[in-house]
Amino acid sequence: MNRFRPVPWPRTGLVERLYVNIAKGQADVYVHQKPWPRQPQNPNWRIEVTNIDGRHAEETKTRIRKACEETARDYLGLWLSEEAPLLTIATVTWPELVRLATEQRYKTLSPFQQRRAFHKLARTPVRRSRHARSYAPVKLAEDALALDFD
DSSP states (O other): OOTTOOEEESSSSSOOEEEEOSSTTTOEEEEESSOOTTOSSOTTSEEEEEOOOTTSOHHHHHHHHHHHHHHHHHHHHHHHHHHOTTOOTTTOOHHHHHHHHHHTTTTSOOHHHHHHHHHHHHSOOOOOSHHHHHTOOOOOOHHHHOOOOO
């Protein structure tokens, strides 16, 4: 699972932008719907870098902005190749980006949900009452589980 997948913002209602978590603590990277003709890959949407740490010099801020934009393009390309192999950065539209970012979120479990589901399956339930013990699960013999398809 790609840890740099875009997160829709706001989480409910009409999505205004997608947040890409690539510069945590240094800057915020968003993909906006507004057209941006100076962006050569796809002028129909824009990668925007905001809230760059103010302690940096102006030339360093420019380098951080360019590095974040380039990294965002790379990771969006990787994410698109996983989610929709027929789409590329140059051909994807804003509605398709939003649909891919919101749709798959509920189909796949997060790493935390996967660990929790595995943990729940691995542990045995604790029986606390006498009544519950009388309804113990029936264990099948191993040969009953072996299926013969001949």
